[in-house]
Amino acid sequence: MEISLSTDIDSISWEELARLFELAPLGKKRDPEKLEIAFRNSLLKVFAFHDTKLVGAGRALSDGVWRVVIYDVAVLPEYQGKGIGSTIIRHLVQSANVEVVMLYAAPGKEAFYERFGFRKMKTAMAIMPNPEERREKGFIESGPTTRSH
């Protein structure tokens, strides 16, 4: 299967990308207009095509020097398991070309990322909406568990 990668954001149908995330599935239903803003504001983005069909995507926020954070890596279900997700991750990591690459995995996807050298962080922290729901889904620990001093 001939899969091509593109970074041309102007050729993307944001409705098609929103459908891709819905089908993958990845997170809640996305508003195409917000998706476009998020991808345009991300320094790095990559799209995988099978002919003219959008089958995978990923993006990353980067300071261009030290740090990058990867988000929104997804592949259409019928195209999963064919190496497209790996190609997207490798492309983002290589083009970022920085010391530290971070991401947070969907629960159950940690082993996929470990293949590329990602390791669980012991002190990663986040402010998230609906912390109780996030805790139930396995994204965050119940807390607070630590003393400040």
Ligand SMILES: CC(C)(COP(=O)(O)OP(=O)(O)OC[C@H]1O[C@@H](n2cnc3c(N)ncnc32)[C@H](O)[C@@H]1OP(=O)(O)O)[C@@H](O)C(=O)NCCC(=O)NCCS
């Ligand atoms: C996660 C995802 C992007 C992987 O894309 P993909 O194109 O299926 O990945 P690849 O085909 O490159 O898989 C590479 C390898 O990782 C393995 N792998 C995939 N998901 C895995 C998982 N959850 N745990 C362990 N290994 C996994 C595959 O079996 C494959 O192994 P192989 O090389 O021995 O055959 C894709 O499954 C997806 O879109 N899932 C839904 C959205 C999602 O959860 N995104 C990640 C958010 S953090």
